[in-house]
Amino acid sequence: RSPEQVIAVLREFHGLMETEVFRHHGTLDKYLGDGLMATFGTPMPSDKDAVNALSCARAMIEATAAWNAKRAAAGEVEIRASIGLHYGSAVLGDIGGESRLEYAVIGNTVNVASRLEALSRPLHCRLVVSGDVVDQVRNEQPECDPLLDGMTSLEPQSVRGVSKPVPVWAMPI
Numbered sequence: 001r002s003p004e005q006v007i008a009v010l011r012e013f014h015g016l017m018e019t020e021v022f023r024h025h026g027t028l029d030k031y032l033g034d035g036l037m038a039t040f041g042t043p044m045p046s047d048k049d050a051v052n053a054l055s056c057a058r059a060m061i062e063a064t065a066a067w068n069a070k071r072a073a074a075g076e077v078e079i080r081a082s083i084g085l086h087y088g089s090a091v092l093g094d095i096g097g098e099s100r101l102e103y104a105v106i107g108n109t110v111n112v113a114s115r116l117e118a119l120s121r122p123l124h125c126r127l128v129v130s131g132d133v134v135d136q137v138r139n140e141q142p143e144c145d146p147l148l149d150g151m152t153s154l155e156p157q158s159v160r161g162v163s164k165p166v167p168v169w170a171m172p173i
Contacts, residue, residue: 010034013079016063024056029105035117039105042092050087050136054147057083057127061171084117085129086110087136108161115159116168123154124173131156131167 001009014031021028021038025046029037038056041049060083068078088109094101116128129151137144148169156165 009079012067013064013081016067017060017081020056020059020063024052024059026052026056029103037105037110037114039090039092042090042105048140050133051140051144051147053085053087054129054133054137057085057129058147061126081126082117082120083127084113084115084120085127085133086113086116087130087132088112111161112159112166115161116157116166119157119159119168120170123157123170125170126173127151127171129169131169134169 010033013034014036017036017038018028021036024040025048026038026040027042029039029042038053040053040056046052060081064079064081071078086109088107090105090107090109092103092105095104095106096102112130116130120126120128131153134148137147141147151169151171154168154170156167159166
């Protein structure tokens with residue numbers, strides 16, 4: 001593909017994903033090449049941050065599936081998207097030097113979420129969430145069965161930077 005075609009696909013994908021982030025009360029932290037990082041409960045926490053994050057992830061999967069159906073009908077290659085979610089505290093603020101500051105969310109919670117997303121490939125899943133997310137979703141919305149539909153609890157996974165294996169739930173491809 002030409003650079004222009006790649007950029008066009010990325011813009012369309014990013015547009016679909018950012019729509020879901022905002023629709024589910026999230027904050028778009030940054031685009032990361034062919035991905036993006038979103039947070040929930042920043043800059044102001046709510047009583048539904050984990051529910052909003054998981055609802056957003058599911059909506060992103062649905063939006064990607066619908067987009068891929070259109071792409072396939074047009075003879076285009078489907079795009080595989082994977083998502084990792086973790087729940088916990090994070091540090092947020094402007095970082096950088098004098099000439100360029102950038103809003104950022106950093107910390108172990110962010111690192112674990114990124115590493116859970118990376119686990120989606122060897123686990124053959126489109127969504128990998130920590131047990132902390134599932135526990136918090138259950139606290140925020142006791143009637144959460146529809147949000148967990150299609151997800152299964154897996155063996156705890158080793159995650160770089162975390163001393164003990166992390167309980168995970170996943171939605172297979």
